[in-house]
Amino acid sequence: MKKILLLVFSLLTVITLFYACKKDNKYDELTHLAAIKLQEAIKFAENQPCKPVEEWRIDTISNRYVAVHPSFEREYIKLINEYKKLFEQAIKAYRPDKKEGLVYDTTPIELYPHFGVRCKEGNMIVLLAEDLDLVEINQRLEMLFPKVRDFFKDTPCTDASKWYIITLLKDCEFVPIAITNTPNFRTFEEMERQYRSLNAAKVLLTKGMDCPSVNPNPSQGIVCVNGKASVKL
Structure with missing residues (x-):
């Protein structure tokens, strides 16, 4: 009887670990895709030609600044929204039960101050002190x-x-x-x-x-x- 109980317990443990790993893999996959989409949005903005300084705005996304111009803002926002959607899906995949929601630090990341935008080597950058x-x-x-x-x-x-x-x-x-x-x-x-x-x-x-x-x-x-x-x- 003890052997049967031990076997059942072992099977339950394997099944639990299987679903946990499956859930974690889904979370890791979505997190990875979100990071790729974010980098895609950043690179897209960084590879734009210079235009008059006063036409640009500075966006703060994740842990960095991005210079955005009206000429490509729509495409940039689309990429950012796709990144946010993937990130939200990742959070849901990690904890589908709302009662067991993720507990994470929501303290805003304080970025180094910027000093506007400037054309450098043919591309517009957000100026930092460095x-x-x-x-x-x-x-x-x-x-x-x-x-x-x-x-x-x-x-x-x-x-x-x-x-x-x-x-x-x-x-x-x-x-x-x-x-x-x-x-x-x-x-x-x-x-x-x-x-x-x-x-x-x-x-x-x-x-x-x-x-x-x-x-x-x-x-x-x-x-x-x-x-x-x-x-x-």
Whole structure:
């Protein structure tokens, strides 16, 4: 009797594994097809000839930017929709039972900031900091720094506990900046990310610039002085 039960149990195990593998294979296949379709859409967009800069828009798909022009947007969107459909089918194939749905990280991927589009070697690309030379990086840093530094300059300070400090690196100098949450904070955040991305590209191009890695004079906090936020050093 024990042998019969063991045989039945073994058969059930084999059947379960067979269907599990079959399900996983379907999921893997669809995921692979979705990835191929996504690359097809990206390559299609990347191989388009340059046209006036102001006519392009920047699309964010998966973990990258894509420059899109009205002349091929319809075909591009069709490919992207096919990619999304395959990906959705893959998720359903992996867990057909809604009660056992996939649990995955839905935190948005934060891409490096971009700096518009530019024609390069006959094709339009989305500019990242790494695509710029040192001269242009320095120009952009000089333009951005005062905007980031002074963004909250005229914001009233009545409660120092609502302010905090970030530190920017400017020519190897650690510059503390007092910031607080405001309705236009997103604008500041985008400029700050651009500045940090440009500065990181500059460090790579200049072999580190021999800057210290640790701030030798860290800030001691923030106080409100005459309605303005002031960093204590």
